[in-house]
Amino acid sequence: MTDFPVPNLVPLPVLLPLLGAALTLAFRRSPRLQRSVSIVVLAAVVTVAAVLVWQTDARGPQVLWLGAWQEPLGISLVADRLSALMLLVSGIVTLLVLVFAIGQGQADSDEENESETPLTIFHPTYLVLSAGVSNAFLAGDLFNLFVGFEILLFSSYVLITVGGAASRIHAGTTYVVVSLLSSALFLVGIAAVYAATGTVNLAQLAIRIGDLAPGVALVLQLCLLTAFAIKAAIFPMSAWLPDSYPTAPAPVTAVFAGLLTKVGVYAIIRVQTLLFPDSPLQGLLMWAALLTMVIGILGAVSQSGLKRILSFTLVSHIGYMIFGIALATPHGTAGAIFYVAHHITIQTALFLITGLVERLGGTTSLDRLGGLAVASPVLATLFFVSAMNLSGIPPMSGFLAKIGLLHAGIEVGTPLAWLLVVGGIVTSLLTLYALAKVWSQAFWRTLADAPHSTETVAALGAGTLDVDPAADPATAVVVDTAPRTLPRTMLGATAAMTAVGLAITLVAGPLFAYTQRAASDLAARDPYITTVLPQDVRR
Amino acid sequence: MTTVAPTLIESTLQPNLTLVLVTVFLVATGTALALDRSLVRVLLGMVLIGNGVAVLYLVISGRAGRAPFVGEDPAAISDPLPQAMVLTAIVISLATIGFLLALSYRLWQVSGTDDVPDDAEDARIQRLALEDQTSSTYDPSEASTTTSDELAEEGVVSGAGSSGTEPSATEPSGTEPSGTMTARAGGDPR
Numbered sequence: 171m172t173d174f175p176v177p178n179l180v181p182l183p184v185l186l187p188l189l190g191a192a193l194t195l196a197f198r199r200s201p202r203l204q205r206s207v208s209i210v211v212l213a214a215v216v217t218v219a220a221v222l223v224w225q226t227d228a229r230g231p232q233v234l235w236l237g238a239w240q241e242p243l244g245i246s247l248v249a250d251r252l253s254a255l256m257l258l259v260s261g262i263v264t265l266l267v268l269v270f271a272i273g274q275g276q277a278d279s280d281e282e283n284e285s286e287t288p289l290t291i292f293h294p295t296y297l298v299l300s301a302g303v304s305n306a307f308l309a310g311d312l313f314n315l316f317v318g319f320e321i322l323l324f325s326s327y328v329l330i331t332v333g334g335a336a337s338r339i340h341a342g343t344t345y346v347v348v349s350l351l352s353s354a355l356f357l358v359g360i361a362a363v364y365a366a367t368g369t370v371n372l373a374q375l376a377i378r379i380g381d382l383a384p385g386v387a388l389v390l391q392l393c394l395l396t397a398f399a400i401k402a403a404i405f406p407m408s409a410w411l412p413d414s415y416p417t418a419p420a421p422v423t424a425v426f427a428g429l430l431t432k433v434g435v436y437a438i439i440r441v442q443t444l445l446f447p448d449s450p451l452q453g454l455l456m457w458a459a460l461l462t463m464v465i466g467i468l469g470a471v472s473q474s475g476l477k478r479i480l481s482f483t484l485v486s487h488i489g490y491m492i493f494g495i496a497l498a499t500p501h502g503t504a505g506a507i508f509y510v511a512h513h514i515t516i517q518t519a520l521f522l523i524t525g526l527v528e529r530l531g532g533t534t535s536l537d538r539l540g541g542l543a544v545a546s547p548v549l550a551t552l553f554f555v556s557a558m559n560l561s562g563i564p565p566m567s568g569f570l571a572k573i574g575l576l577h578a579g580i581e582v583g584t585p586l587a588w589l590l591v592v593g594g595i596v597t598s599l600l601t602l603y604a605l606a607k608v609w610s611q612a613f614w615r616t617l618a619d620a621p622h623s624t625e626t627v628a629a630l631g632a633g634t635l636d637v638d639p640a641a642d643p644a645t646a647v648v649v650d651t652a653p654r655t656l657p658r659t660m661l662g663a664t665a666a667m668t669a670v671g672l673a674i675t676l677v678a679g680p681l682f683a684y685t686q687r688a689a690s691d692l693a694a695r696d697p698y699i700t701t702v703l704p705q706d707v708r709r
Numbered sequence: 710m711t712t713v714a715p716t717l718i719e720s721t722l723q724p725n726l727t728l729v730l731v732t733v734f735l736v737a738t739g740t741a742l743a744l745d746r747s748l749v750r751v752l753l754g755m756v757l758i759g760n761g762v763a764v765l766y767l768v769i770s771g772r773a774g775r776a777p778f779v780g781e782d783p784a785a786i787s788d789p790l791p792q793a794m795v796l797t798a799i800v801i802s803l804a805t806i807g808f809l810l811a812l813s814y815r816l817w818q819v820s821g822t823d824d825v826p827d828d829a830e831d832a833r834i835q836r837l838a839l840e841d842q843t844s845s846t847y848d849p850s851e852a853s854t855t856t857s858d859e860l861a862e863e864g865v866v867s868g869a870g871s872s873g874t875e876p877s878a879t880e881p882s883g884t885e886p887s888g889t890m891t892a893r894a895g896g897d898p899r
Contacts, residue, residue, distance in 0.1 A: 316798075334815050336820060346805070346808065347743070347751055350755050350758075350759075353801075357762045413830075
């Protein structure tokens with residue numbers, strides 16, 4: 171069972187970025203070398219992840235026990251269909267965002283403004299972040315999952331406060347303290363799990379938790395779920411996200427929005443299906459999903475900054491994934507997995523677009539933006555396509571992902587499930603409303619219609635009310651003169667990200683079949699447990 | 710699929726009440742501190758919570774025993790696994806606390822206080838709610854209720870993200886936001 175002709179690739183997604191981080195740190199005086207190392211490493215990770223997807227699909231879960239300890243003792247890395255798909259999607263996203271960041275770094279240094287992306291620390295930190303994400307996806311035991319979370323969180327602390335400007339420090343403090351609290355909670359959960367079962371290995375836990383008293387198991391479950399829910403930004407624990415994400419540099423926000431919350435969602439899927447299949451907590455999770463969806467999107471509707479709107483839609487759409495998990499049917503789980511894949515790509519694309527909007531318009535406040543469709547038709551097209559994709563307009567992946575979830579919800583058919591179906595549709599429409607508002611304000615209207623641009627002009631006494639953008643540096647919305655063109659690398663990376671979002675539509679059939687298989691694996695639990703544990707320690 | 714493991718654990722795990730009480734005390738005091746406005750107190754609270762959780766791992770390692778070396782009688786040694794875990798956790802929390810310390814120093818540098826500030830955007834929306842106004846994007850006349858001070862603050866918030874892309878015009882970089890922040894924090898009765 172462990173004898174594979176293809177070498178065991180499982181540790182590579184963790185090891186390669188860590189090695190790359192060390193190299194980029196050593197090459198800190200040579201940005202060019204740093205860039206090539208990062209790109210090569212992340213491209214290799216994508217390749218490995220693609221092979222793992224094929225391997226897990228064709229031959230079942232892959233496992234590696236590290237450190238040559240006797241089997242249930244050491245640390246195990248496990249890739250099953252779910253992990254492999256998550257690795258592949260996150261690898262693609264990380265790579266494209268890196269290209270975007272490199273483009274931004276080059277463009278900024280051309281303009282003699284390197285404070286935005288201090289390249290020397292950006293590359294190592296970014297690679298460590300990637301290693302942490304991979305480690306969390308591959309972790310075969312709870313404690314290694316915790317370590318994976320800590321690796322990615324620590325890099326994210328550095329990235330979110332990069333440059334040390336006042337607003338980033340403010341945002342960073344909230345973020346770090348909240349993350350610390352959730353880590354402490356996670357540690358308590360692990361301690362409780364170990365005290366109750368004597369192991370932290372997921373496969374062993376899957377067997378032993380069934381023997382526990384239901385009350386004890388429930389306490390363990392709630393403890394772990396709360397810790398993950400903070401990381402995934404599920405409603406009562408979601409307030410930190412819109413406060414901390416918008417201030418970070420564009421590529422950092424993009425990769426955070428795409429990946430970090432999804433690691434929490436992944437952990438919830440894993441724990442719910444593998445450890446606590448008998449106690450799906452359907453009611454609790456469904457209410458959490460409903461509140462996350464509705465309150466998140468209402469937050470987005472009430473905001474006037476593009477980054478904040480997107481942060482709130484991010485929170486809101488986490489609710490869809492929790493909805494799928496809460497249904498606790500193979501179809502629901504498959505829908506949730508598909509939604510995660512779709513949402514990682516599309517949310518990242520939207521945040522990258524926001525970075526470009528900021529570059530072009532000088533701000534992301536909708537009160538001060540206008541005329542972007544004229545200024546950059548390409549950017550406008552990218553935003554339009556991505557926005558429609560996120561809100562779930564029919565031919566695109568957002569629609570397919572939502573249909574999958576709604577279908578699963580209707581299948582379950584309880585009143586609460588129906589309520590969630592309705593909530594999901596309402597959220598989808600409100601997403602469309604929030605993003606259409608962005609479209610009409612930032613892209614479609616002329617700059618002169620933007621309320622704050624004229625007001626600022628008046629306030630500054632800079633002239634009359636018909637705005638001459640060139641004479642009005644305060645609004646910094648420049649339409650006709652267009653002094654800053656969008657760097658090709660950044661635009662290319664954003665276009666590629668949007669294209670990946672669209673490509674999910676093209677491969678939707680095979681991908682949905684894959685997620686179905688992944689979900690039935692998760693529901694059966696057997697492939698995972700039998701692969702990880704040798705026969706004699708299976709108790 | 711017998712219940713061997715749990716019974717085994719039940720027989721070895723006799724929680725030490727003193728350690729449990731120490732954990733409770735540390736976590737409780739830490740939580741109280743973490744609820745404070747001052748970031749340094751939050752940080753101290755986090756240290757206490759982290760230490761409390763570390764003590765919890767001593768509880769779950771069960772009966773104290775000899776050092777767990779290979780070759781010792783397994784019945785006489787203490788459980789090495791929680792120790793390995795808690796060592797990792799302690800190292801991680803050490804690094805995080807160090808980072809948080811640097812962060813609070815920087816916060817003090819840029820704002821002249823280590824109070825965790827209110828979020829400007831939240832404050833704006835709350836004020837609008839109190840005044841029973843619709844949101845700014847809904848009703849352009851809202852702008853008239855925004856004080857110049859808040860406009861400046863909004864500039865800080867929205868400008869912060871763009872600090873690299875728009876160096877000169879939109880937002881004051883570096884020192885000026887701190888000026889606004891200091892003024893605000895100073896005027897804020899605690």
